[in-house]
Amino acid sequence: MKQDRQLKTPFFTKLKDYGTSGVTPFDLPGHKLGRVKNDLADFIGLNTFLLDSNSPIGLDSLAKPTGVIKEAQALFAEACGADRCYFLTNGTTMGNLAMIMSTCKADDKILLPRNVHKSVINGLILSGAWPIFMKPDIDRDFGITLGVSFETAKQTIDENPDAVAILLINPTYFGIVSDLERISDYAHEHNMVVLIDEAHGAQFYFCDKLPLGSMQAGADICATSVHKTAGSMTQSSVILAQGRRVDFTKLRSTLNILQSTSSSALLLASLDCARKTMHFEGQKRIEKIIEMAHKARERLANIPGLKVMDKPYIQANGSFNYDETKIVVKVSDLGLSGFEVFHKMKKKYNIQLELAETHIILCVLSMGTTKDDLDNLCDAFEDLSVQYYKPHRRLGKIRFDYELPTAYARPRDAYHAPKLFVPLQDAVNEISAESIMIYPPGIPLVIPGELITEEVVRNINYYVKKGSTLLSDLEDGRFKIINKEKWIKYEGDIDEFIDEEE
Ligand SMILES: Cc1ncc(COP(=O)(O)O)c(C=O)c1O
Numbered sequence: 001m002k003q004d005r006q007l008k009t010p011f012f013t014k015l016k017d018y019g020t021s022g023v024t025p026f027d028l029p030g031h032k033l034g035r036v037k038n039d040l041a042d043f044i045g046l047n048t049f050l051l052d053s054n055s056p057i058g059l060d061s062l063a064k065p066t067g068v069i070k071e072a073q074a075l076f077a078e079a080c081g082a083d084r085c086y087f088l089t090n091g092t093t094m095g096n097l098a099m100i101m102s103t104c105k106a107d108d109k110i111l112l113p114r115n116v117h118k119s120v121i122n123g124l125i126l127s128g129a130w131p132i133f134m135k136p137d138i139d140r141d142f143g144i145t146l147g148v149s150f151e152t153a154k155q156t157i158d159e160n161p162d163a164v165a166i167l168l169i170n171p172t173y174f175g176i177v178s179d180l181e182r183i184s185d186y187a188h189e190h191n192m193v194v195l196i197d198e199a200h201g202a203q204f205y206f207c208d209k210l211p212l213g214s215m216q217a218g219a220d221i222c223a224t225s226v227h228k229t230a231g232s233m234t235q236s237s238v239i240l241a242q243g244r245r246v247d248f249t250k251l252r253s254t255l256n257i258l259q260s261t262s263s264s265a266l267l268l269a270s271l272d273c274a275r276k277t278m279h280f281e282g283q284k285r286i287e288k289i290i291e292m293a294h295k296a297r298e299r300l301a302n303i304p305g306l307k308v309m310d311k312p313y314i315q316a317n318g319s320f321n322y323d324e325t326k327i328v329v330k331v332s333d334l335g336l337s338g339f340e341v342f343h344k345m346k347k348k349y350n351i352q353l354e355l356a357e358t359h360i361i362l363c364v365l366s367m368g369t370t371k372d373d374l375d376n377l378c379d380a381f382e383d384l385s386v387q388y389y390k391p392h393r394r395l396g397k398i399r400f401d402y403e404l405p406t407a408y409a410r411p412r413d414a415y416h417a418p419k420l421f422v423p424l425q426d427a428v429n430e431i432s433a434e435s436i437m438i439y440p441p442g443i444p445l446v447i448p449g450e451l452i453t454e455e456v457v458r459n460i461n462y463y464v465k466k467g468s469t470l471l472s473d474l475e476d477g478r479f480k481i482i483n484k485e486k487w488i489k490y491e492g493d494i495d496e497f498i499d500e501e502e
Contacts, residue, residue, distance in 0.1 A: 006079060006279045011072040012269040014059055019050030028054045028262070051266050062087060062263045063256050072272040073238075079279045080205040082215040082240035084248065086255055087271050088223075089263040092199040092237045093119040094255075095223025097126060099195045099239065100167070102247060102254040103221070104129035106412070109163040111156050111192070114404055115145045118435050118471075120167065120197060121447045124411040131411065132160050133404050136172075137318060142309060142330050143359040143400040146319050147171070147178035150186075157190050167195040170214045170222070173355065173441045174309070174362060175200070175326030176319050180217035188218070193245045196222035199237075202230035203325060203366065206282025209290055211321040213240075220245045229325065229366050230282075232274035236267040278367075285367045290324045293365055296374040297327060303381050305334035305389035309360075325365045329381070332359040332398075334388040339466040341384065349380040355440045358466075359398060406451040409482070414448035418486035421478040424460060427452045430481035436460060438468040452481065 025032045034041060034049025041049060053059065060067035069087065077085035088094050096119040104110050106128025112120065114133040124131050134156045137146040148168060157166065166187045171177045184194045196214035198204075202224045204213040214222040221241045226232040241251065294310075301308045309328035315321070331341045342356035355362040363377065408431050409417070419433045432452050435444040445463075446456050464470055473480055 002078065006075060006276060008075065009072070009269075009272045009276050010068040010075070011060070011265075011272045014068045015051050015053065015265055015269050018053060018056060018059060019047075023056070025053075025056075027056055048266065051269060053265050054262050055265075059265065062089075062259060062268065063261065069268065072268070072275075076238060076271065076275045077240060079275050080213060080215055080240050083242040083246075084240070086239040086241075086251070087263075087268050088237040088239060088255075089235055089260065089267040090237075090258070091227070091235045092197065092223040092225040093117075093122075094258050095237050095239045096120050096197055097123045098251065098254045098258055099221045099223055100124065100129065100165075101127045101257075102251040103127075103165045103193050103195060107410075108165070109160055110165045110167060110195075111153070111160060111163050112167040113148050113169065115172070115402075115443050116167070116169065117197060117199065118437055118442045118444055121411060121435050121444055125415045125448065126412075128410065128412045131407075132156060132163060133407075135402065135404055138400060138402045139317065140398055140400050141307070142328065143332075143398045144174055144328075144357060145172070145402055146174075146314075147176040148183075149318065150179045150182045150320075153178070153183045154186055157187055157192065161190055163190075163192055165193040165195055167197065168214075168219075169197045169199075170201045170204070170217075170219075171211065171321075171323045171326075173200060174328050174360075175323035176314065177211040177321035177323060179320040180212065180214055180219060184218040184220075188245070193221070194219040198222040198224040200225065200228055200326075200364075201323070202226045202228065203278075203282070203286055204323070206230070206278040207286035207290075208283065209287050210325070211323060215240050215242055221251070226271055226274055229364065230274050230278050231367060233267050233270040235264075236271045236274075238271065282367070286325065289365050289367065289369055292369070292371055292374055293324055293327060296378055299378045300327070300329055300381055303378070303385045304391065305385045306331060306381060307333065327363040327365065327377075328360050329363075330360050331384075334384060335390060335393055336384070336388055337466065339468065343467065344384065345380060349376065349383075351376060351380055356468075359400075405446065405453070405456075407447075407449050408451065409449035411448045414450075414482060418483040419480045420483045421474060422481055423478055424457055427479050427481050428454050428457055431484070433480040433482050434473045436470070436472045436479065438463045439471050442471070452479075 034046045060069035073085040100123030104127045108129050110129045111132045113136045115136050134148050134152050187194050196219045204210045225237045227234050227236045297308045307330040311322040338356035338361045341361050342353050345351040353361045354364045432446045435447045437444040
């Protein structure tokens with residue numbers, strides 16, 4: 001019965017029927033089902049425009065679904081074992097905002113790792129919540145941050161029993177998975193709502209050889225980028241939710257604050273269809289991908305100058321689990337940085353990697369990855385190794401550490417505080433009024449309210465020099481800091497900080 005239901009694509013089917021029905025369109029959008037030609041229409045063809053309609057009769061409303069959207073969302077929830085699913089057309093960015101805003105009021109405490117995506121930090125600004133940051137584990141050999149261990153989560157929960165929520169990432173960008181079941185149980189014992197940023201974990205629900213999806217692990221709400229790893233179109237994500245701790249009414253209201261009133265029907269349809277394909281084909285095809293990835297890892301690990309992350313390594317080093325659809329390669333022993341490899345791969349071999357860090361590069365695999373893709377990657381690395389690897393080169397030890405930054409204000413207070421705009425060198429020892437990050441991964445180096453240390457400035461300069469895209473609010477090379485002279489005094493730490501400065 002459940003299988004039969006999953007064959008349906010209620011929203012896509014209705015949308016297709018509508019687009020091809022010969023309707024006389026006096027509604028929006030203005031291209032009138034593709035009648036207004038342009039270069040894009042010429043390239044992609046009419047069908048895309050036939051599906052780009054905006055809530056005509058029969059196609060339901062994302063703000064208050066009662067028809068085909070409701071049905072499509074229910075099928076998605078069922079496929080993932082959740083109570084409810086909400087389709088999103090502004091990515092997990094919007095999902096993270098909605099999860100946090102619907103769970104935390106101003107001044108509520110939320111526990112979370114510091115290496116979160118900027119959307120989570122923006123969720124703190126919009127909700128007014130107080131973050132209590134947890135230190136992620138780190139891997140000094142690959143020079144990256146990992147997940148949050150059960151012990152760290154437990155200690156943070158014990159020290160902050162008044163927190164209303166804990167937010168975790170499942171998995172991290174690099175594929176590291178925390179022990180969500182254990183952490184969720186412990187957080188629930190302390191009446192906390194468990195929120196999961198699942199931007200990189202949509203595939204988990206469709207293959208039992210992968211780690212658990214967060215709904216399966218007992219979390220309350222997650223935001224999941226179906227578009228990143230499960231085949232729907234860019235920006236289409238879902239929120240999944242379950243259980244009595246979720247305030248479904250507030251979640252709905254929050255979504256309606258954040259969601260466009262003209263959500264893309266094309267994106268919604270792509271969620272509907274991706275779910276069906278993943279449900280019926282995910283298990284087999286992802287198993288195949290895991291096998292292919294395994295073989296590619298073996299080949300890469302035999303190339304001089306490369307080291308490859310895998311599940312046994314990750315688990316032997318204390319992390320709970322690993323998403324084997326990610327390939328993380330340490331490249332710096334070739335004598336090249338991850339950034340250099342990132343650019344060389346594109347320029348010389350036409351291979352687009354997902355992400356680079358100082359020592360590593362990241363490849364993300366999905367059902368769309370082919371054996372040829374992985375062969376190309378391995379061939380390119382063999383070529384790079386022949387060119388750059390020098391067996392007797394003395395390598396400096398990686399110096400990678402991770403300290404929690406010093407914060408003087410709630411992100412929201414810093415965001416609203418009076419500001420000065422200064423060049424980077426003048427920002428040292430000032431309090432940031434903005435998030436500054438490189439993209440990808442979009443994890444802020446500093447967030448509003450945090451001290452801009454010399455190390456932060458060094459890191460910013462380093463990433464810029466390496467050609468990374470720096471995201472900050474101003475385009476003229478200056479940064480926003482808090483104008484302490486004009487800052488209205490708040491209670492607590494902030495007063496102390498100002499007093500110290502005087
Ligand atoms: C960990 C994490 N969370 C959230 C997001 C935002 O997801 P989306 O691109 O679907 O808005 C990203 C995007 O890269 C991410 O890496």
